[in-house]
Amino acid sequence: MKTETCTYTDAGTNLKGFLAYDEKVSGKRPGILVMPEAFGLGKNAKNRAQRLAELGYVALGGDPFGDGKEFSDLQDAIKVAGALMADPAKFRARARAGIDKLASLPQVDATRLAAIGYCMGGTFALELARDGAPLRGVVSFHGGLQTQRPAQAGQVKAKVLVCHGSDDPMIPTPQVNAFVDEMTKAKADWQVIAYGNTVHSFTNPDADGSMMPGIKFNAQSDARSWLAMKNFFEEIFAK
Amino acid sequence: MKTETCTYTDAGTNLKGFLAYDEKVSGKRPGILVMPEAFGLGKNAKNRAQRLAELGYVALGGDPFGDGKEFSDLQDAIKVAGALMADPAKFRARARAGIDKLASLPQVDATRLAAIGYCMGGTFALELARDGAPLRGVVSFHGGLQTQRPAQAGQVKAKVLVCHGSDDPMIPTPQVNAFVDEMTKAKADWQVIAYGNTVHSFTNPDADGSMMPGIKFNAQSDARSWLAMKNFFEEIFAK
Numbered sequence: 001m002k003t004e005t006c007t008y009t010d011a012g013t014n015l016k017g018f019l020a021y022d023e024k025v026s027g028k029r030p031g032i033l034v035m036p037e038a039f040g041l042g043k044n045a046k047n048r049a050q051r052l053a054e055l056g057y058v059a060l061g062g063d064p065f066g067d068g069k070e071f072s073d074l075q076d077a078i079k080v081a082g083a084l085m086a087d088p089a090k091f092r093a094r095a096r097a098g099i100d101k102l103a104s105l106p107q108v109d110a111t112r113l114a115a116i117g118y119c120m121g122g123t124f125a126l127e128l129a130r131d132g133a134p135l136r137g138v139v140s141f142h143g144g145l146q147t148q149r150p151a152q153a154g155q156v157k158a159k160v161l162v163c164h165g166s167d168d169p170m171i172p173t174p175q176v177n178a179f180v181d182e183m184t185k186a187k188a189d190w191q192v193i194a195y196g197n198t199v200h201s202f203t204n205p206d207a208d209g210s211m212m213p214g215i216k217f218n219a220q221s222d223a224r225s226w227l228a229m230k231n232f233f234e235e236i237f238a239k
Numbered sequence: 240m241k242t243e244t245c246t247y248t249d250a251g252t253n254l255k256g257f258l259a260y261d262e263k264v265s266g267k268r269p270g271i272l273v274m275p276e277a278f279g280l281g282k283n284a285k286n287r288a289q290r291l292a293e294l295g296y297v298a299l300g301g302d303p304f305g306d307g308k309e310f311s312d313l314q315d316a317i318k319v320a321g322a323l324m325a326d327p328a329k330f331r332a333r334a335r336a337g338i339d340k341l342a343s344l345p346q347v348d349a350t351r352l353a354a355i356g357y358c359m360g361g362t363f364a365l366e367l368a369r370d371g372a373p374l375r376g377v378v379s380f381h382g383g384l385q386t387q388r389p390a391q392a393g394q395v396k397a398k399v400l401v402c403h404g405s406d407d408p409m410i411p412t413p414q415v416n417a418f419v420d421e422m423t424k425a426k427a428d429w430q431v432i433a434y435g436n437t438v439h440s441f442t443n444p445d446a447d448g449s450m451m452p453g454i455k456f457n458a459q460s461d462a463r464s465w466l467a468m469k470n471f472f473e474e475i476f477a478k
Contacts, residue, residue, distance in 0.1 A: 160435075166419060166423065166431075173419075177412060177416075180405060180433065180435075183435055184436070187436070188435065189459075190435035191432060191433065191434055191435060191463065192405075194419065194431045196399075196427065197423070197428065224474075231467075231470070235463075
């Protein structure tokens with residue numbers, strides 16, 4: 001397994017991504033962009049990129065903020081992430097830059113791309129889908145489902161899988177229902193899995209509930225959603 | 240593969256089930272009750288029982304009405320099914336009889352049981368869970384989610400997986416939301432998968448939309464939900 005820093009740019013911002021792939025495999029493989037939580041490209045997203053590489057994919061952990069910036073304080077993260085998300089064109093462009101980089105890599109089959117993301121990263125993935133990015137699929141794990149630019153009919157090319165913690169205080173039921181309406185009207189290929197007894201950040205082992213009770217790891221929902229993603233990729237990447 | 244008629248009784252009603260298992264395998268295996276649609280134990284449920292047997296399980300297609308009664312007309316089916324469902328104690332007992340029969344079979348590991356069902360059969364499976372039946376799990380495919388006897392806290396022993404067509408006219412969103420509330424309050428282990436572009440009876444290849452547009456097969460959602468069930472069984476039957 002090879003992991004390395006992978007730099008790319010978005011409109012003058014230097015982005016510091018994390019690339020993982022099996023260097024012993026020859027030939028082009030599907031490429032997956034992994035967008036992280038609002039804390040920046042950290043341990044959890046990098047770990048997921050490595051696990052995707054172990055599954056045979058080329059995975060790029062995307063840098064949302066530039067220069068690999070990370071935050072440990074939630075309020076700091078919300079401030080910077082909020083500013084980025086406030087401008088939907090910039091927000092989408094930031095994720096598109098990662099997709100473009102991935103597609104340009106010699107190991108990657110540019111006709112077989114996907115994006116996944118955690119929390120804000122899930123929203124990145126969904127915004128790529130709404131934007132009509134040329135992806136086979138997107139997967140959101142506890143990602144926010146709201147958007148300033150709802151998908152229009154026929155616009156979504158990617159198949160969409162949303163893994164949602166049913167008790168996530170940041171993504172209440174009306175938001176899920178609105179997303180379902182949006183995707184249905186857009187005639188997207190979509191699935192939403194709701195996991196009971198599950199709150200925000202359920203995939204992150206470091207979320208121990210101390211930051212707030214609504215942000216907590218759930219090993220079972222993590223395992224179930226990872227398997228759902230794995231099967232989804234087998235479906236969408238079948239030639 | 241061996242398939243055979245399997246008779247059992249429920250309070251004086253003679254039930255004519257359909258048993259499927261691999262007779263070349265020795266040793267006890269998990270047992271799965273398959274409850275059919277309101278048309279009675281027919282082709283689709285029997286086919287599923289055989290497919291479960293191919294996966295290594297002992298599967299019993301349950302007879303909901305007695306003497307293997309089947310209906311081809313929807314109104315006839317609704318009349319008889321409606322009468323049975325109107326009495327929740329009788330309805331639950333009818334499914335329990337299938338579980339008891341399954342548990343008594345020499346091929347079955349009675350500590351590893353599950354129930355699945357289609358349409359009304361999904362409701363049968365969920366009512367078993369609400370009733371605290373000793374099952375590892377239940378799976379409902381386009382099953383009605385309403386109940387006269389909501390589950391109480393701690394009552395549900397089975398893990399619950401609901402596979403739901405998002406456009407199912409018989410199971411509108413408020414019914415799904417009420418189910419989620421019920422399961423959450425009951426502290427059950429539950430998951431709901433909503434499939435976009437999918438209506439009622441999405442697993443049944445004979446549902447061609449001619450009976451009503453809201454009853455129609457969807458090959459993709461059928462395949463996805465079957466795989467979700469398969470993974471669920473691997474999880475719940477792991478020793």
